[in-house]
Amino acid sequence: MPLTKENLQSVITIAQTVLGRMPDKSKVTTALIAEKVAMAAALISPEGLDEMDERAATDELVRRFSSWIGQDSTLQNQDGHIAWLDASRQKDWRYWQRYREWSERKMSTAAVDALDRSTNIILSNLEDPKRTGAWDRRGLVVGHVQSGKTGNYTGLVCKAADAGYKIIIVLAGLHNNLRTQTQIRLEEGFLGYETSGIREMGRIIGVGEIDSDAKMQPNCATLRSDNGDFNTKLSNHLAISPEERPWLFVVKKNKTVLERLLKWIKNRVADATDSTGRKFVSNLPLLLIDDEADHASVDTGEQLFDAEGMPDEDHQPKAINSRIRKILHSFAKSAYVGYTATPFANIFIHRRSATLDEGLDIFPSAFITNLAAPSNYIGPARVFGLRSTDGRSGGLPLTGPIDDHVDKSGAGWMPVKHKKEHVPMHDGRDSVPPSLIKAVHAFILACAGRACRGQRGEHSSMLIHVTRYTNVQYEVYQQVQGLIGRMAQRVKRQIDHEELLSDLRELWETDFIRKSIEIQERAPDLMGSSTIATWDEILPEIPNVLNDIDVRMINGTAKDALDYSEQEGVGLKVIAIGGDKLARGLTLEGLCTSYFVRTTKMYDTLMQMGRWFGYRPGYVDLCRLYTTTDLIEWFEHIADASEELREEFDAMAASGGTPRDYGLKVQSHSVLMVTSPLKMRSAKSLQLSFSGQLLETVALHSTPSVLDRNLAATNTLIREMGAPTETSPRRTRNGAPTEWTGSFVWTDVPGEIVADFFSSYSTHPLARKVNSSMLADFIKSMNSEGELTSWTVVLVSGGDGASYTFDNGIRVEHMLKRTADRDKNDHYSIGRLLSPRDEAIDLHEPEWRAALDITLRAWKPDPARQKDGSPPKNPEIPSGVAVRQVRGMGAPGVAKPAPERGLLLLYPLDPAKAEADLFDGWTAPVIAFGASFPSSNSGQKVEYKVDHLIWEQEYGAAD
CATH class of the missing domain: 3.40.50 (Rossmann fold)
Incomplete structure (x- = not known):
């Protein structure tokens, strides 16, 4: 006989308390957990647990005892x-x-x-509340x-x-x-x-x-x-x-x-x-x-x-x-x-x-x-992965790109820009697009799948976030409510239900089962022993789910928040339709399915709209996010930017920095969409500094005319630098030799030559952080302060691409491979450009060790910054933040401050290895670069002009 939710929770608490008293937690196995669950169940109920409750309690405790917590x-x-x-x-x-x-x-x-x-x-x-005086x-x-x-x-x-x-x-x-x-x-x-x-x-x-x-x-x-x-x-x-x-x-x-x-x-x-x-x-x-x-x-x-x-x-x-x-x-x-x-x-x-x-x-x-997160937290890094030289890696297969909310003319059901009087129509009819029907089907299946796992009494929610206007939300609400009502009647009356059940079965068997198996293999820490139900097990649950679903507009009243508590133990199944009321703070319990087409690109607003992040114990494989390819790209971008800023934060905390230091760092950060200029009180311009930052081109042109211009800029740079200082440079790392086979190094390159290269090079508009003309201006500005005057330039080789000869007879035997993102067919989009070891190529062994020491002192394991849930190992190479700190600020006993030392890494990418048909016959290198700027206290910045109108057109409205 199934236990009540309250009694099941008591079983879990008792078993956890007993297991928690064991001095050696490594001996807490799944079998031991099951044994203690049975013992606790006997105390709560003479009849013990039924099989489903026992599995649910054991799974929950397996998740708890296998999770680890990051460090704040x-x-x-x-x-x-x-x-x-x-x-x-x-x-x-x-x-x-x-x-x-x-x-x-x-x-x-x-x-x-x-x-x-x-x-x-x-x-x-904070201050001691018993402290006398004012504080x-x-x-x-x-x-x-x-x-x-x-x-x-x-x-x-x-x-x-x-x-x-x-x-x-x-x-x-x-x-x-x-x-x-x-x-x-x-x-x-x-x-x-x-x-x-x-x-x-x-x-x-x-x-x-x-x-x-x-x-x-x-x-x-x-x-x-x-x-x-x-x-x-x-x-x-x-x-x-x-x-x-x-x-x-x-x-x-x-x-x-x-x-x-x-x-x-x-x-x-x-x-x-x-x-x-x-x-x-x-x-x-x-x-x-x-x-x-x-x-x-x-x-x-x-x-x-x-x-x-x-x-x-x-x-x-x-x-x-x-x-x-x-x-x-x-x-x-x-x-x-x-x-x-x-x-x-x-x-x-x-x-x-x-x-x-x-x-x-x-x-x-x-x-x-x-704050760090526990390993069962599912954040941007777990959903969208992180950049690597092989593209993005680690993301869970939960996203489904959509494009039928607009038609080819830019109009349609939910155009990007619409007024509050807009009436959503698909193909001229009062109906939702097929992608939203598919998303609703996915929610129905998620609820049924959870029921089959013993989570019948848990809350399940779906988010539909497509417009900020209440009037338009009401139209969508009417459409979705009608859609659910018709589905429920078809199944209940067994009239015209075969096509609906066939669609649901196909989605379950071709999407859910396949992806559940994949997620079980890639993220067992999130799944426990959860198993995926067969269609024969799912089918009987469908009528109950359809009858239980409540379609709701979230309009800011308290009743919306109260429904979850009122349905405790039964489980509310709600489709929440809203806009700004859903964008901030409000928790949608048991969020399984999200349909999201809002268009803001501001870091903070977009992150706050991401209600799908959080905890999904035992059902992460049943969750789905349906959104546009453009927004997927933006979320990928902010996942990377978030990791970068947290790494900066940890380095500052380790070195005794203050909130003011972090404020200055963020204010000069070159991610231009972090927040509305209104909130920055900088309506006319942004003052940007690149000191202490690494910039790498991950969005590149693919048209031959621009590729030719960038190749010419590179050849001009090579000619002006003259003969290389080193070929196939070797460095000692942890006592062992490391070689960059086939690469070329120039040292003491004047800053004005590097600035001229950036002036001649054309960066892609979608390279959000990397604007070559601004880099040129910044270098010239720093040169006036005596900084960034002496550069190390490296032409990196050692890939598995074809050979190519540059000017001055510089021959790269093996161009590098960077796989293109096939979803981006209008430009060459890659994951990471730099190999992690490359940024420290200009450091001697003592400097490299000093940078590694700084890295280890600052290192804070945080599961939310991992692309999988396994505890991370201590870093074995210095972080880029530490490398730039040692280069610019020095390190006691091993390096003097040298803010004049910039590093430019040139990467000739073989277009034939991009694995995409982008280049219209272009076979010469696609020149990409990474620029590593030493840390500096000079405070030099370059100005980026912007006004509110341009900002809103580019990034969308603020929240």
Whole structure:
């Protein structure tokens, strides 16, 4: 007899506790897990487990005990901070203890231990709430999209309350549904009861089931209902005294709500006045948590600064930013912690921005913590893979490209640019395109497949995100609701159902079964012992799934968020149709299928729209993402850019960097689409620096006229450099020789010759980071400072391509092979150009070892940055970040700073080895390059002109 979901969870918890006490976790085998599951089941139910429940419990524990957790890293500024958090302060912390026990019901012990460590680091970077006098700490926590940031700040709230913070404000998005979702999560993890009224407790839930002592139950000034935000009626009757238990406020980022909260603080809580007459709270320490901190919180107005860098105190910040800052400024003791997966807008905040009324802006001056993810997290690297010299590798086969949402004229069902009056029509009919029908079929099959695996009672969701306009969403809602209704009737009445079932069977057998087997082979850590059902097992589930599916518009009301909790144990099966309300923060439980054709290309907006990242225990192989090839390319690009920025972050943390250092690095990063120029307050231009960066051409022209121009630029460079310094260079690496057979090296090449090469070379417009004319300008700018004046240039050989003779008799015996992406037929698109060892070719052995030491000190294993879930090995070669640091900044005892040393790597690619019909008879080399710029403190930048209109046309609207 199947157990209830609650009893099944108890079985898992008991078995995990027993297994967790084993000193040697390597002895926890699948057989031992199954044995302990049976033992726990006997305690819960005399009848034990049925076969499906036993397999589900065992699979869950196998996943928990086989996962590993990455390491966080932190940049911090300790100015004015007094260290305070030690073991003695953590004795008898009851809020945290009950949250820990409750979390262990859903997570592995290792994951909860990691949460404990992570929240300790964050809390320790805040101020001791018992510290006397005035203080202010502002920080930022950066997590991965849909990776568990809410769980992290819930743990932080519990510990902050234990430590003595009295007022805790959580800013939870812009819409009611997200605020309510956050309220419910905090009721489960912190309050321990449902909110039914101010000072009125509803049903005991979550942590309250572990410890419901009335003496420690926090107060809450907001409710889970649709109108449960902080309101006027409540504010008129609410008073707080310092001896009471902590108060929680979960509020929207809404001007009216924040203004109401601010007035209440001034009129009801403030107990002191400063010399200007400003009221403030002197005795109650405040913790303000800003969820999705890059969204709405950032002041997009442009504040002026004088010649000394002092801010204009009369500047008027935007409404929400102003209220957040005024709330913080109303407390003598305050701590601000922003949470986001896309921190770029926050980094662009000027660190000295301040006004009289608002005080300092919310730049995270005290710390930035980069959260790692557990190995069962499925992020961009797992979905889209990472670049390699053989193209992209490691991505799971979950994406399905679509193009029938528009017709050849650019019109059709959902054109890229449409108005709010648009009526979606496919082939002139009021219907959805075939790709959306296929996506709906995939969702039906995913629900049926999960039922066959014992996940019948779990939530399953489908996302349809095709327009930001509510009117157009309603039209899509009507179409999809009609589609589901007709399918259900055909199957129920057994009338005209054969074609539908035939289509479903074909999709299951040709797509799902094949890909499930592939994912089981490539990512066994995500699958456990999950097996793929046969069609005969799937077929009986289809009628139930069709009857259970609820098509829903997500319009920002609280009801959308509440449905999951109301269907707990039964499992909601929902198709969610929405736009901006779905783009930020809102969690779609059990998201299986996504249909996505929004067109923004901004890093932060696009990442936030990626609701399909997260955790898919036991059903990742049933998930599908249907989107355009263009958006797949952009997601691939931001997966690479994200890895690059996190690598930079870890290197800075290892070298003792501060948030300001990271801000300067991100501001000068050459990925131009990181965030809206409004959020950067740089509407007219971007100031870019390439110092400390590697740029490589991975999008190349394929037309002979441009290829000829680039080959001519290379021949001119070779002639001007003269005879090579080395042929087939040899270097010692870890005591062993390494050779670049057939390659040529020139040293001490003047910077102006390299700049001329870039001026003559034509980079492809889709080489987003690499603009040859800007590189030429940057080198000339650095030359004026005495930097980038002496280059090493390498013509790389050693592939398996044909030979080619350049000018001066320079003959490459074997051009290199880089396979083309066959989905890109308008240009030559490759994965990685550089082989990892090449960037250090100009380092001598002591410099190379110094760079490897820096790499090992900075190295933080993070599963979200892996293309598979296996624990990574320690690096055996230096990272590019470390190589550029040693080259430019030097290393004690082995290298002097040499910011004049640039490295240009020329790669002659054999078009015959591209494995694509792109080149129209061109047989000479396709010249690609990598430019490695040493780290520098000169601050030289080049200007990139842009205005809001051009930006929006190129990258799409901001969120």
